[in-house]
Amino acid sequence: MAGVAFVVNGTRREVQASGDTPLLYVLRNDLELSGPQFGCGLSQCGACSVLVDGKEARACVLPVNRVAGKDVTTLEGLPGLWAKQRGGPADGESSLHPVQQAWIDEQVPQCGFCQNGMMIKAAELLADTPSPSIAQIKQAFMAGPSPHLCRCGSYSAIVEAVQRASTIMARRK
Amino acid sequence: MATRTERHETVSTVFGATLTRRQFVRGGGALLVCLGGLNRLGPVGSMLGSTVEAAAGDSNSLNPGLASSWFEIHADNTILMRTGKVDFGQTTAHTAYRQIVAEELRVSYESITSVVMGDTDRTPDGGFSAGFLEYGGQNLRKAAAYTYQALLDLAAATLGVEKSALTVQNGIVSGGGKRASYGDLVKNQQLKLTIPVSGELTNMFGLTVTGDPPLRPTKEYTVIGKSFPNAVTPSKVSAKEVWVTDVRLPGMLHGRVVHPKTLGSTLVSVGTLNKTRFPNAQVIVKGNLVGVVSPSEWEAVGAAQQMAADTKWTDWKGLPGHEKLYTWLREQADWKTTPPSKSDKSRGDVKPALASASKTLTASYEVPFMKHAPIGPTIAVGDARADGIVYVHTHNQNPQALRGQLAMMLGTSVDNVVIRIYAGPGHYGRSNGGNAGAEDEAVLLSKSVGKPVRVQWSRADDLQWSTQSPPGVADISVGWDANGTITAYQADHYMPAMQDDRLVGALIAGLPTQPAPAPNVEGPIGSTINGVSDPWIYERVPNVAETGFGTFQLGQQASPLAVGLRDHSMRTPGQLQQNFPRELAMSEAAARAGFDAIEFRLKQTDDARLIGVLEAVREASGWQTRVSPSPKASATGTASVSGQGVSAMLRSGTYWACVCQVSVVPSTGKITVDKYTIAVDPGIVVNPLQLKRTIEGGALMGLSHALYEEMAFDESGVISRDWRSYPILTMADVPEVKVVILSHPEVGAYGGGSEAANALAISAVAAAFFDATGKIARRLPLKPSHVQGILKA
Numbered sequence: 001m002a003g004v005a006f007v008v009n010g011t012r013r014e015v016q017a018s019g020d021t022p023l024l025y026v027l028r029n030d031l032e033l034s035g036p037q038f039g040c041g042l043s044q045c046g047a048c049s050v051l052v053d054g055k056e057a058r059a060c061v062l063p064v065n066r067v068a069g070k071d072v073t074t075l076e077g078l079p080g081l082w083a084k085q086r087g088g089p090a091d092g093e094s095s096l097h098p099v100q101q102a103w104i105d106e107q108v109p110q111c112g113f114c115q116n117g118m119m120i121k122a123a124e125l126l127a128d129t130p131s132p133s134i135a136q137i138k139q140a141f142m143a144g145p146s147p148h149l150c151r152c153g154s155y156s157a158i159v160e161a162v163q164r165a166s167t168i169m170a171r172r173k
Numbered sequence: 174m175a176t177r178t179e180r181h182e183t184v185s186t187v188f189g190a191t192l193t194r195r196q197f198v199r200g201g202g203a204l205l206v207c208l209g210g211l212n213r214l215g216p217v218g219s220m221l222g223s224t225v226e227a228a229a230g231d232s233n234s235l236n237p238g239l240a241s242s243w244f245e246i247h248a249d250n251t252i253l254m255r256t257g258k259v260d261f262g263q264t265t266a267h268t269a270y271r272q273i274v275a276e277e278l279r280v281s282y283e284s285i286t287s288v289v290m291g292d293t294d295r296t297p298d299g300g301f302s303a304g305f306l307e308y309g310g311q312n313l314r315k316a317a318a319y320t321y322q323a324l325l326d327l328a329a330a331t332l333g334v335e336k337s338a339l340t341v342q343n344g345i346v347s348g349g350g351k352r353a354s355y356g357d358l359v360k361n362q363q364l365k366l367t368i369p370v371s372g373e374l375t376n377m378f379g380l381t382v383t384g385d386p387p388l389r390p391t392k393e394y395t396v397i398g399k400s401f402p403n404a405v406t407p408s409k410v411s412a413k414e415v416w417v418t419d420v421r422l423p424g425m426l427h428g429r430v431v432h433p434k435t436l437g438s439t440l441v442s443v444g445t446l447n448k449t450r451f452p453n454a455q456v457i458v459k460g461n462l463v464g465v466v467s468p469s470e471w472e473a474v475g476a477a478q479q480m481a482a483d484t485k486w487t488d489w490k491g492l493p494g495h496e497k498l499y500t501w502l503r504e505q506a507d508w509k510t511t512p513p514s515k516s517d518k519s520r521g522d523v524k525p526a527l528a529s530a531s532k533t534l535t536a537s538y539e540v541p542f543m544k545h546a547p548i549g550p551t552i553a554v555g556d557a558r559a560d561g562i563v564y565v566h567t568h569n570q571n572p573q574a575l576r577g578q579l580a581m582m583l584g585t586s587v588d589n590v591v592i593r594i595y596a597g598p599g600h601y602g603r604s605n606g607g608n609a610g611a612e613d614e615a616v617l618l619s620k621s622v623g624k625p626v627r628v629q630w631s632r633a634d635d636l637q638w639s640t641q642s643p644p645g646v647a648d649i650s651v652g653w654d655a656n657g658t659i660t661a662y663q664a665d666h667y668m669p670a671m672q673d674d675r676l677v678g679a680l681i682a683g684l685p686t687q688p689a690p691a692p693n694v695e696g697p698i699g700s701t702i703n704g705v706s707d708p709w710i711y712e713r714v715p716n717v718a719e720t721g722f723g724t725f726q727l728g729q730q731a732s733p734l735a736v737g738l739r740d741h742s743m744r745t746p747g748q749l750q751q752n753f754p755r756e757l758a759m760s761e762a763a764a765r766a767g768f769d770a771i772e773f774r775l776k777q778t779d780d781a782r783l784i785g786v787l788e789a790v791r792e793a794s795g796w797q798t799r800v801s802p803s804p805k806a807s808a809t810g811t812a813s814v815s816g817q818g819v820s821a822m823l824r825s826g827t828y829w830a831c832v833c834q835v836s837v838v839p840s841t842g843k844i845t846v847d848k849y850t851i852a853v854d855p856g857i858v859v860n861p862l863q864l865k866r867t868i869e870g871g872a873l874m875g876l877s878h879a880l881y882e883e884m885a886f887d888e889s890g891v892i893s894r895d896w897r898s899y900p901i902l903t904m905a906d907v908p909e910v911k912v913v914i915l916s917h918p919e920v921g922a923y924g925g926g927s928e929a930a931n932a933l934a935i936s937a938v939a940a941a942f943f944d945a946t947g948k949i950a951r952r953l954p955l956k957p958s959h960v961q962g963i964l965k966a
């Protein structure tokens with residue numbers, strides 16, 4: 001067991017874990033974060049997604065030593081990420097990232113278990129592509145190690161919510 | 174991070190009232206004045222059923238006969254409600270149930286501030302979490318209606334005004350120039366209202382509130398019919414929800430189970446744990462159940478993998494394999510031992526009517542095994558305590574039934590088992606009989622080590638050791654006259670048993686469980702009997718013969734573990750297996766008879782609600798009225814061809830029709846669904862927004878069934894082990910989805926909304942494939958490798 005240090009949601013953290021431990025277990029069990037979920041452990045569904053230096057990664061297969069010194073954002077950290085992106089801590093309108101707000105406005109989740117990864121992916125997409133087309137949205141959720149899977153079939157709601165989030169972002173910038 | 178721990182309760186008596194102070198995990202405590210009972214309600218009180226007395230004796234149960242078990246009306250006019258049903262994402266318990274209760278109590282939606290759901294020691298009724306509005310909703314509706322009457326009586330006495338002169342709005346009773354809020358009425362009161370219930374708490378169906386309290390006339394509704402948002406969505410999207418995956422108890426260990434090599438293997442020798450690599454892990458063996466526990470989850474995972482590699486099992490081959498499934502079902506399965514069932518719509522004399530029909534269609538249809546495939550695997554924290562009380566923290570559609578099953582496994586009283594429920598991935602019916610898989614294993618491991626143990630299955634475990642939706646084979650004959658009027662319809666439906674609620678860990682460990690499905694197992698769904706579950710909707714047809722044939726589960730009797738392929742009801746259970754053949758046959762018959770598929774259906778019915786959904790879906794989808802196949806249909810070439818298909822269904826009091834428009838590339842066999850339009854008439858629409866989202870989800874799940882899903886298995890077990898070998902629908906496949914909701918409050922009942930959409934999609938896509946190509950695919954799924962052969966034939 002060695003210490004691994006990295007930044008989680010803006011705060012430097014150090015954990016004692018063997019380097020091959022998947023980041024997901026460290027986030028959930030050591031740091032008690034509940035956003036990323038275990039869905040498959042195989043990099044095939046996206047339930048466990050986090051942002052590593054702004055890019056979506058699958059925490060279920062990512063050894064913790066690979067994020068040493070890096071910047072990890074989980075669902076819990078999306079509001080902070082949004083504050084940083086718009087260049088100031090205070091967003092008087094909401095304490096949520098526009099993606100989270102849009103997910104509520106559009107009533108996206110059914111069971112909600114997959115939605116961590118869906119929101120992480122949406123946040124990643126909108127940071128690069130502020131007004132994506134429907135085709136770009138679908139493409140984003142298909143890209144990466146695997147498509148992001150939702151067994152409850154909330155896909156159409158997700159597309160609508162990404163569009164709404166894009167509008168909220170433009171308004172709140 | 175909020176760890177959900179025990180909530181403390183103190184009870185004291187102040188001015189004759191029972192005051193309960195509770196400390197919740199999140200937020201501060203609350204001082205509650207409960208509506209405890211109303212002695213002067215003679216007629217209501219005397220209807221107390223005998224099972225209530227038994228339940229009242231349980232140390233870990235609420236008394237379902239007391240209104241206070243269902244609702245707490247507080248002095249500050251807030252209300253807490255409890256239901257044994259567990260919300261799995263369709264939001265019913267959080268929105269529709271609140272709306273129903275608010276309506277009957279004549280309070281605002283917002284005044285119901287908390288919903289307690291599922292916990293067996295904190296909710297009154299039990300039963301499965303399915304048919305939410307049909308079953309559970311009726312319990313709450315009636316319990317609220319009784320409570321409303323009690324409150325009126327109380328107000329009459331308190332205000333000194335005749336009951337008949339009182340009116341209630343937003344929880345304020347007024348009459349004779351006086352007024353009082355519900356909070357005023359219950360303040361400092363010791364109230365006892367006893368409501369009648371029947372049934373058995375820990376069986377599949379739980380308790381039912383009986384009697385006929387006056388219900389609020391639907392035309393007075395002010396809360397039902399509005400689109401309230403789901404109250405738990407904000408906590409789920411902001412990572413504040415306490416999910417089942419977040420339960421952490423003091424001293425808790427992580428457990429993994431090494432499942433046998435096949436669905437019939439027994440232990441030959443247990444491997445030796447490598448203590449150098451896994452110093453803190455520990456192996457537990459109980460019968461054929463091999464488990465490992467460790468304080469570290471990653472160590473438990475590694476130790477389980479090493480043990481799996483080093484443990485030896487007997488071989489077993491007792492299954493036909495998926496490629497031979499339908500031949501096996503036709504030629505080897507025993508359809509004789511289980512009595513057939515006839516539908517209640519069977520009538521007339523089908524044989525001569527078919528013989529004298531001007532034209533007929535006779536065809537067979539095949540539905541594979543499908544997995545419920547929750548996006549997260551089953552998980553439970555078992556906490557078998559030294560005092561003999563067993564707590565299980567999990568996510569389950571029927572916690573009271575689980576409680577009964579665990580008590581049976583452990584040989585203890587249900588008093589000693591408590592189930593606590595948390596949010597988790599949708600199960601789509603898999604746990605509606607009480608278990609999803611990990612619960613009993615967590616208890617067994619916890620009991621062995623004397624500490625709480627959290628068992629989470631792997632993706633492979635969850636696909637290979639869980640139950641599945643059973644396959645179906647159907648033989649359909651339709652005959653019609655020269656005008657295209659159906660004169661005879663015959664359907665023979667074959668399906669293995671569909672509801673195996675035995676605990677799989679208990680089976681592997683050799684511990685007691687309820688009986689496996691067999692012809693003589695009592696109850697409507699635990700036997701091998703295959704009922705006709707797709708209600709006949711074409712009322713004008715004079716001769717109808719629908720028969721269900723049942724049999725044993727594949728390999729279950731031959732498996733030395735008594736496991737084999739265990740089946741379980743899945744979203745639109747049984748009806749999916751029967752509606753696909755019926756509705757595809759209807760579309761085929763329409764084409765042969767020379768009619769448009771919607772016109773043809775309309776000819777066979779006078780039912781205004783069925784006609785309503787068919788006409789609505791025709792209009793909303795841009796349906797082209799014509800005979801199939803399409804004039805441009807082609808079964809060859811690389812150019813995409815288009816088609817349309819329709820289907821209809823009656824389920825849980827709701828009428829449904831859907832249209833799918835598809836494109837097919839004949840050379841590759843690839844089907845793309847371009848548009849899915851669905852019309853639904855549930856009678857009373859409780860919450861249009863939540864209904865729409867639920868239907869969209871069901872619709873997309875149905876496209877997944879239609880295009881992708883088939884459980885692969887060989888002679889020894891399930892070989893679908895991940896999302897590559899059990900693919901489901903992805904974002905790339907998502908069509909334009911259009912939902913049309915028809916509101917018919919005059920029906921007086923609220924039909925279900927979370928099922929049907931998935932089943933309907935299948936026959937509509939198959940009919941659209943036929944329209945596009947002129948070829949008929951009667952075996953699911955409609956994946957390229959299946960339909961390519963049909964296109965070339």
Ligand code: FES
Nearest residue numbers: 039040043046060
């Ligand atoms: S849990 Fe990581 S991709 Fe599925």
Ligand code: FES
Nearest residue numbers: 112114150151152
């Ligand atoms: S909302 Fe249930 S899996 Fe996506």
